[in-house]
Amino acid sequence: MNLNNIKEKKLLILIISYLIITILLSFNYYHLYINTINPLFFLIIIFYSIYELKKSYIRFKDSNNYNFKMFIIVIIYLVFLFNLGFIIGYARSPYSHTIRGIIKNIYQLVIPIIGIELIRGILIVKNRNNKGLIFLITLILILLEVNYWALFSNINNPERFFQYFCSTILPLIFSSSVYSYLCYHTSYKLPLIFRIFEIAFQLLLPIYPNINWFVTGSIGIIVPIIIFFLFKYRYFKIKNNDRKMKSNKFGMAFSIIFAIFLVAFMLGFFKYEMVAILSNSMYPSYERGDIVIYEKINDLELQNIPNNSIIVYTIGNQIIAHRIVDVVEENGTIKYRTKGDYNNAPDSRLVSLEQIKGVYVLHIKYLGFPAVWLNEFFNKEEAVVETK
Amino acid sequence: MKDGRNIIIAALLVAVLTMSIGYAAFATTLNINGNAEITGTWDVKITGIEATKTTGDADGGEPTFTNTSAKFDAELTKPGDSVVYTITVQNNGSIDATLTTFQLTPQVDGSEAINYEYTEPEKNLTAGSSTTFTVTVTYDSSVTEMPDVLTRSATGIVEYSQAE
Numbered sequence: 001m002n003l004n005n006i007k008e009k010k011l012l013i014l015i016i017s018y019l020i021i022t023i024l025l026s027f028n029y030y031h032l033y034i035n036t037i038n039p040l041f042f043l044i045i046i047f048y049s050i051y052e053l054k055k056s057y058i059r060f061k062d063s064n065n066y067n068f069k070m071f072i073i074v075i076i077y078l079v080f081l082f083n084l085g086f087i088i089g090y091a092r093s094p095y096s097h098t099i100r101g102i103i104k105n106i107y108q109l110v111i112p113i114i115g116i117e118l119i120r121g122i123l124i125v126k127n128r129n130n131k132g133l134i135f136l137i138t139l140i141l142i143l144l145e146v147n148y149w150a151l152f153s154n155i156n157n158p159e160r161f162f163q164y165f166c167s168t169i170l171p172l173i174f175s176s177s178v179y180s181y182l183c184y185h186t187s188y189k190l191p192l193i194f195r196i197f198e199i200a201f202q203l204l205l206p207i208y209p210n211i212n213w214f215v216t217g218s219i220g221i222i223v224p225i226i227i228f229f230l231f232k233y234r235y236f237k238i239k240n241n242d243r244k245m246k247s248n249k250f251g252m253a254f255s256i257i258f259a260i261f262l263v264a265f266m267l268g269f270f271k272y273e274m275v276a277i278l279s280n281s282m283y284p285s286y287e288r289g290d291i292v293i294y295e296k297i298n299d300l301e302l303q304n305i306p307n308n309s310i311i312v313y314t315i316g317n318q319i320i321a322h323r324i325v326d327v328v329e330e331n332g333t334i335k336y337r338t339k340g341d342y343n344n345a346p347d348s349r350l351v352s353l354e355q356i357k358g359v360y361v362l363h364i365k366y367l368g369f370p371a372v373w374l375n376e377f378f379n380k381e382e383a384v385v386e387t388k
Numbered sequence: 389m390k391d392g393r394n395i396i397i398a399a400l401l402v403a404v405l406t407m408s409i410g411y412a413a414f415a416t417t418l419n420i421n422g423n424a425e426i427t428g429t430w431d432v433k434i435t436g437i438e439a440t441k442t443t444g445d446a447d448g449g450e451p452t453f454t455n456t457s458a459k460f461d462a463e464l465t466k467p468g469d470s471v472v473y474t475i476t477v478q479n480n481g482s483i484d485a486t487l488t489t490f491q492l493t494p495q496v497d498g499s500e501a502i503n504y505e506y507t508e509p510e511k512n513l514t515a516g517s518s519t520t521f522t523v524t525v526t527y528d529s530s531v532t533e534m535p536d537v538l539t540r541s542a543t544g545i546v547e548y549s550q551a552e
Contacts, residue, residue, distance in 0.1 A: 091424035207469035208424035
């Protein structure tokens with residue numbers, strides 16, 4: 001692994017050393033590390049990088065054009081993210097919005113981001129021919145951004161660890177890889193533009209879309225892939241326009257559309273939703289490991305569900321899919337008596353209309369096993385699966 | 389190319405401006421609940437709840453919790469019975485937080501003979517630290533007649549913001 005000059009070698013050794021210090025300090029001196037040491041280290045890195053970049057500034061062809069395109073992309077992304085709140089809802093941003101708070105956040109959160117992107121810029125731009133080194137730099141920068149305290153604090157709870165990993169670590173891997181790709185083709189400016197706007201959006205807005213870990217993770221993975229797709233296939237005019245390239249392009253476009261569709265489906269944006277089946281209480285209609293697709297219905301339809309239909313309903317955090325065996329009127333309101341096909345007796349509790357999520361449409365065999373296994377791994381009784 | 393750029397910028401500004409006006413108009417009716425889960429930097433969560441002390445024949449049940457709420461379900465059989473729940477809130481994020489609110493809402497149609505009290509949590513929750521506070525559920529000792537309903541659950545909600 002050859003570095004072009006001794007200064008870059010020193011910088012890489014410094015970053016690796018700092019990564020080790022980060023991991024060590026994260027356990028016993030986390031507060032000192034996150035409030036003082038980390039911002040200070042990256043502040044020094046910024047001054048050093050500006051000096052270095054000034055000395056060896058290379059102007060790239062079409063650089064301004066790419067920067068402008070990234071500016072447009074990030075604005076569209078943030079407008080989309082903000083508007084997502086109209087569907088999902090908004091929540092108060094926990095960030096302080098006083099002048100003191102904003103300055104503190106710039107010091108603590110924005111400076112490390114700028115520092116990391118400048119390091120990426122210096123090391124990648126000058127070592128374009130060394131793909132192994134670019135991979136190593138990307139890996140180190142990913143590891144440098146991991147919050148080890150949070151990672152290990154969540155490790156005792158598999159469910160929280162899974163959520164943390166999906167909403168924070170996975171997007172970090174995807175985005176950092178795409179930033180390195182952009183850096184490889186242009187300079188540090190493209191990732192920096194995206195990240196500065198993104199963090200400013202988080203820090204300055206008094207409200208924020210109330211997105212959960214699943215949406216955060218999905219956006220964090222899909223958006224970098226879209227950026228990669230746009231730059232690779234539309235903006236960077238790489239001379240490799242053969243059939244394979246075209247096939248890759250359509251494959252990736254299809255994957256992105258499918259991923260967006262899947263996320264929207266899981267979030268319940270469509271008329272149909274699905275639930276994984278955990279028990280055999282409805283055997284032989286469907287069994288453990290199957291997926292039941294159900295249709296959401298309106299208030300009028302809720303009161304007229306025919307006997308013998310299978311309904312999907314909730315009890316607390318549980319989702320159950322059982323068959324209606326009787327319609328009961330209790331204090332003037334309609335309730336349904338349900339029973340699992342394999343069970344000897346009806347369910348003990350009547351189902352009220354507000355508990356009902358929808359009516360069974362079809363089931364797909366075996367597709368629910370990953371969710372069932374994951375559920376068993378988490379050992380969570382109130383999981384989003386049907387139980388006996 | 390420059391003209392094209394100007395049109396795009398103008399369109400973007402118009403879109404953002406329209407959205408801002410819309411936001412201002414809707415702001416009063418927007419349903420803004422709790423804290424946004426901005427992952428990466430924010431990770432303030434309830435990490436545990438347990439019945440740490442029971443008096444008399446009280447049963448602490450199986451309290452549950454989510455990231456920002458905890459639910460208790462005590463069963464108290466005679467006046468004077470009580471259960472003390474200890475809740476732990478942890479800040480695993482990278483920002484110092486202040487607990488701004490702890491709201492405890494007892495079940496409306498539960499037994500009125502069951503009372504809830506809680507200690508105020510430590511407000512400052514620096515990055516990497518945790519705090520505990522207690523909720524005490526008591527069967528009113530002055531009750532002389534057996535009430536119709538003997539259970540009353542309650543939900544506690546924790547809210548936080550950045551410490552200055």
